[in-house]
Amino acid sequence: MERLTIIKCGKLYDGIHDELQENMQILIRSGKIEEVTGSTEVPEGAEVIDLSHLTVTPGMIDAHVHMDYRDWHRIREEVYQTSEEMKTLAVLNCAQKALAHGFTSVRHMGNINAFGYGVVDVRNAINQGMFHGARIICAPLSLCTAGSHGDASQSYAGNFRVSAVLQNMKPACGCGSDFFVNAVREQVKYGADFIKIMATGGFFTPNDTPLQKQMNDDELEAVIRTAHELGTTVTAHVYAPEMMQTMLKMGIDGCEHGSLMDEETAAMFEEKGAYLVPTFCPYDEAVHYDPEKLKDKQPEFRAKLELYKDRLTEGRKVIVNSQIKLGYGTDFVANHQNYESGWEYDAWMRSGMDPFRILKAATKTNAEILGIDSFTGTIEKGKNADIAAWGRDLLTDSGALLDCAFVMKDGIVYQTESGSDL
Ligand SMILES: [Zn+2]
Structure with missing residues (x-):
């Protein structure tokens, strides 16, 4: 009727x-x-x-979520204290909560804890009407190299036997251009909507730096070329400006974070029309320097925020003053629950961003980034x-x-x- x-x-x-x-x-x-x-x-x-x-x-859209855990306070324990099935249920929980918070679509940026493709099943189940929840666009597993930001076993490197077992559990962690050609094909085969790579180190991982180059040029080129051959897109977790420039020249579709942005790199984003999902909120205590709040952070994360605070502050300014096509994404793994996407609005507002630019990022632009602008946004x-x-x-x-x-x-x-x- x-x-x-x-x-x-x-x-x-x-x-x-x-x-x-x-x-x-x-x-x-x-x-x-x-x-x-x-x-x-x-x-x-x-x-x-x-x-x-x-x-x-x-309906709002969050372009950077990780849905496969329940509670960020216990995110590291959940890696092995919960089953793959429970991680899949956590994805569903996140999708339902996101919808209840006004976010009708979300982009899953690679599992943090799960080793499989439960997010694909939840996406399909929601699309088929089996459950209600935010619409999911997903990259199930991020592609990464040994010991990189995407290799969760990095945290257990002090015990190499445990670490090696964990590393081998992640199918998309490997080495060399042939490995990554195949990894892209496998992600697409098992239902990925796009490809996510870990190009540099990160802030939340204990043993690397945000400037560390964690994939070589051959590997990057292999991923971008293969994804485009298959008609899909690629985005990268990246901080170092040189690395962003390398990938932009290779034709990458977009980048995540980009928090150490400089003028030259921003100009290249503008020229190429590539998007950036800057995820401001997780670095806010460093940008609006607040040593008291930083004390609550997990020690390695805090140390890196302290070390890079000036560059993060400078990068934030460059992004706000640029004309880069910006998407709205949260990446809440260490400060809020993954469905509390409204917090990023506060971070953008306090960085001097025009509210209409934020609203456009979270609606029309994000719909374009997710490839769903023909019917939503x-x-x-x-x-x-x-x-x-x-x-x-x-x-x-x-x-x-x-x-x-x-x-x-x-x-x-x-x-x-x-x-x-x-
Ligand atoms: Zn992320």
């Missing part, structure tokens, strides 16, 4: 115009947006959802009715995206949940 719904919006950000339009209404027919109008007419038989006290936006005729609404002022209140007041995905309304303490 055909369903007709009218949403009355107090204010409307449609993902296209940098403005909040007043007194608009959205007509939805069987899960699709049919009309966005200033008219107040209600067609016969239409159900009216009155959001005239709220700001209505497209904006509120306009023909798109799926993925819609969220917020009670707090998105233009002035940096915590506004933590308090979702209404969420609809594909025209169906779901229960919201608020986790804000900001």
Whole structure:
């Protein structure tokens, strides 16, 4: 049976115009947006959802989540204290919570803890209507080399037998261009929507540095070429500017973090049209230097944040002042739960980012990055009715995206949940 719904919006950000339009209404027919109008007419038989006290936006999108663990406080223990099945259930839990927080789509950036493809099954189960939850676009396993940021066994390098066993459990960890050609093909075979690589070291891993080059040029080139041959895209975990430049020249589609950005590299992003998902929040205590808050961090993570704080601060400025195509992503593995995606809004606002640029990143641009912009990311005729609404002022209140007041995905309304303490 055909369903007709009218949403009355107090204010409307449609993902296209940098403005909040007043007194608009959205007509939805069987899960699709049919009309966005200033008219107040209600067609016969239409159900009216009155959001005239709220700001209505497209359903938000988080372009950088890791969904395969339950609680970030125990993220390292969960690697082997929980089964693959439990890790898969954690993915489902994250997708359901993300939806309840107003995020109708998320991009899974490689497992942190799981060694298999449970995220693909959860993605498919949600798409088939078996469970409700945010729509998932996924790279199940990130491709990486031994001892790299993507090799979780790095933390156990002090016991090489244990570490070797763990390293061998991860199928996409290896060496040489042939290995990586095959690894890309395997990821696609088992259901990857895109390819994620670990190009440099990281902040959260104990024994490497964010400047360390962890894949060589042959390996990088093999991944990017093979992914493009198969019609998919590649993004990289990367901090070092030289490494970003190398990959941009090879035609990589986008990068994650990029936190040590410099002017020259930013200009190359702009010229190539490649996107960056800068994930500000995890480095915030270093950028807005707060030694008290840094004390709570896990020791190796804290030491690196201290060491790189000036470069992180400089890189943040370069990113904010650039014209790079920015996506909104959180990467919460060490400071918030993986579905509390609204925290990143606060980090962008406090870095001086224009709120409309953040909103566009989290909607229209992210839909493009995820490859789902043909049917979501904006509120306009023909798109799926993925819609969220917020009670707090998105233009002035940096915590506004933590308090979702209404969420609809594909025209169906779901229960919201608020986790804000900001
Ligand atoms: Zn990440």
